[in-house]
Amino acid sequence: MSGKPRLTYCNGRGRMEPVRWLLAAAGVEFEEVFLETREQYEKLIKDGVLMFQQVPLVEIDGMKMVQTRAILSYIAGKYNLYGKDLKERALIDMYVEGITDLMQMILVFPFSPPEAKEKNLDSIKDRAINRYFPVFEKVLKHGQDFLVGNKFSWADVQLIEAILAVEEKIPAVLSGFPQLQAFKVRMSNMPAIKKFLQPGSPRKPPPDECYIETVLKIFKK
Amino acid sequence: MAGKLKLYYFDGRGKMESIRWLLAAAGVEFEEEFLETQEQYEKLLQGGSLLFQQVPMVEVDGMKMVQTRAILSYIAAKYNLYGKDLKERALIDMYVGGTDDLMGFILMFPFLSAEDKEKQRAVIVQKATSWYFPAYEKVLKDHGQDFLVGNNFSWADVHLLEAILMVEEKKSDVLSGFPQLQAFKARISSIPTIKKFLEPGSQRKPVPDDKYVETVRRVLRMYYDIKAN
Numbered sequence: 206m207s208g209k210p211r212l213t214y215c216n217g218r219g220r221m222e223p224v225r226w227l228l229a230a231a232g233v234e235f236e237e238v239f240l241e242t243r244e245q246y247e248k249l250i251k252d253g254v255l256m257f258q259q260v261p262l263v264e265i266d267g268m269k270m271v272q273t274r275a276i277l278s279y280i281a282g283k284y285n286l287y288g289k290d291l292k293e294r295a296l297i298d299m300y301v302e303g304i305t306d307l308m309q310m311i312l313v314f315p316f317s318p319p320e321a322k323e324k325n326l327d328s329i330k331d332r333a334i335n336r337y338f339p340v341f342e343k344v345l346k347h348g349q350d351f352l353v354g355n356k357f358s359w360a361d362v363q364l365i366e367a368i369l370a371v372e373e374k375i376p377a378v379l380s381g382f383p384q385l386q387a388f389k390v391r392m393s394n395m396p397a398i399k400k401f402l403q404p405g406s407p408r409k410p411p412p413d414e415c416y417i418e419t420v421l422k423i424f425k426k
Numbered sequence: 427m428a429g430k431l432k433l434y435y436f437d438g439r440g441k442m443e444s445i446r447w448l449l450a451a452a453g454v455e456f457e458e459e460f461l462e463t464q465e466q467y468e469k470l471l472q473g474g475s476l477l478f479q480q481v482p483m484v485e486v487d488g489m490k491m492v493q494t495r496a497i498l499s500y501i502a503a504k505y506n507l508y509g510k511d512l513k514e515r516a517l518i519d520m521y522v523g524g525t526d527d528l529m530g531f532i533l534m535f536p537f538l539s540a541e542d543k544e545k546q547r548a549v550i551v552q553k554a555t556s557w558y559f560p561a562y563e564k565v566l567k568d569h570g571q572d573f574l575v576g577n578n579f580s581w582a583d584v585h586l587l588e589a590i591l592m593v594e595e596k597k598s599d600v601l602s603g604f605p606q607l608q609a610f611k612a613r614i615s616s617i618p619t620i621k622k623f624l625e626p627g628s629q630r631k632p633v634p635d636d637k638y639v640e641t642v643r644r645v646l647r648m649y650y651d652i653k654a655n
Binding site: 256257258266268270271272273274275278279282283291292294295298299301302303306336337340 | 479489496515517
């Protein structure tokens with residue numbers, strides 16, 4: 206039994222991807238179990254390991270953790286990516302929650318019906334350009350390398366993940382955001398993140414038809 | 427400048443209610459500014475008070491905090507309702523995540539059509555009784571303690587009581603079959619700060635009505651209809 210955290214989820218991004226990012230950024234190796242069939246999922250439920258019958262599930266430090274946010278907060282706290290005091294933590298939480306709202310739109314996008322996809326894409330673009338990116342562009346005008354407290358934190362990891370995810374849908378989205386462009390370069394060059402961005406890392410590709418099919422098959426009500 | 431906390435939201439539950447619960451449970455006094463017009467909202471927006479252009483917003487300790495979960499975490503930590511270490515905090519976060527998801531089904535209930543309301547009521551009761559209540563029933567049964575985490579009153583207890591009462595408003599006997607939760611409900615309700623919050627005249631908001639829905643739609647210019655889950 207290794208000491209490594211063990212992640213149980215579908216073989217794709219979904220709600221687990223921020224966890225992969227954060228562990229990778231913290232330089233923590235982890236194992237993954239991929240759900241491929243409904244039977245596997247039902248067995249997990251039967252074994253009582255999913256507190257609310259949902260994944261993500263992360264086994265870490267003797268706990269069977271569910272609820273993505275709880276998992277991420279624990280990892281951030283454990284690996285010193287959560288600021289130095291309560292106020293820095295408050296800022297990190299605010300930034301992360303905002304970014305998560307944007308990422309939520311991207312999360313559900315593959316599952317929207319074809320006729321809604323163009324409208325949804327426009328919404329993502331509108332929110333990114335008019336609500337979220339301007340906030341972080343402004344924050345970074347403080348001239349520091351990182352969002353909070355002049356130190357690398359969970360908020361930086363969440364933001365670089367979101368920038369790259371939005372760019373996959375809207376390639377020129379960062380034009381008009383010079384601070385974010387510089388931030389993206391800086392973060393991408395940090396050794397642990399650089400490694401995660403290379404082929405062969407645990408980073409998952411954008412969701413494709415096969416992934417969507419698998420998810421629907423496993424979790425269909 | 428008063429040190430008092432100030433909440434900016436509609437005069438109704440919505441996403442702010444969990445914050446009112448937690449502050450009340452911690453015995454912390456707070457002021458409220460209720461959004462009634464588009465102009466008020468636009469003024470807040472133009473003043474740069476809403477980081478992501480949204481409410482809830484809470485002025486606390488010199489910060490204009492937004493994002494409900496961030497606000498709740500800050501209050502929980504500040505008033506020692508967040509466990510004694512990282513692992514207890516992890517448990518509290520997990521439990522609160524569950525009750526948050528459950529209350530999420532109820533959050534948009536007032537905005538649904540009458541027909542969708544009936545469907546959603548059934549969904550709420552089904553989720554509560556098959557996914558969420560059994561999980562907390564088991565936690566309480568397994569350790570036999572008064573509180574969910576670490577034998578100490580925490581944010582998780584406040585949030586669970588809030589969720590229980592909200593589901594009961596949709597189906598009054600929903601706790602039958604959950605003896606631990608019934609006892610929990612009685613215990614937590616009688617904690618002095620919570621008992622006070624449950625009495626008339628407190629800052630607890632009533633079940634959202636059509637007037638509330640109208641206000642939210644007017645202030646946020648919500649022209650679109652919300653669909654059930």
